Amino acid sequence: MRTVFLLVLLLFLVSADSVVVPVYRMCPLCQGKGHTTCVCCGGSGKIKVHESFAGGNKICRVDKCPRCDGTGTLYKCFYCGGSGKIKVDSLVVRE
Ligand SMILES: [Zn+2]
Ligand SMILES: [Zn+2]
Numbered sequence: 001m002r003t004v005f006l007l008v009l010l011l012f013l014v015s016a017d018s019v020v021v022p023v024y025r026m027c028p029l030c031q032g033k034g035h036t037t038c039v040c041c042g043g044s045g046k047i048k049v050h051e052s053f054a055g056g057n058k059i060c061r062v063d064k065c066p067r068c069d070g071t072g073t074l075y076k077c078f079y080c081g082g083s084g085k086i087k088v089d090s091l092v093v094r095e
Helices: 002-015
Strands: 018-026 034-039 048-051 056-065 075-076 085-094
Touching: none
Parallel strands: none
Antiparallel strands: 018 085, 034 075, 048 056
C-alpha cells in the first residue's frame, strides 16, 4: 500500500506545473555536422587509384572519389537524421 501511495504522490508532483524539457546532445556519429564523412575517401573527396599495366608497370594516381562524387561527405547522418543532435532525455522541470 505504501508503494502505491508514493506512486500517486510522484504522479501528482510531475503533473503539477511542470514542463518537459527535451535534452539534446551532439550527435556522436557526425560530430554535430548532420552528415557523415565518406568512408570511402575519409572525407577528402579523393582516392588513390592503383593501376597495373601489362609488363609490370604500376602507377598510382589520385582520382575523384566515386562514392561521394568528390564532396567528401556522404548523405545526411542516419543517426540524427541530419540535425546534428540527438534527443537523449526529457527533463521535467517544475516552475
Ligand atoms: Zn548525426
Ligand atoms: Zn568519398
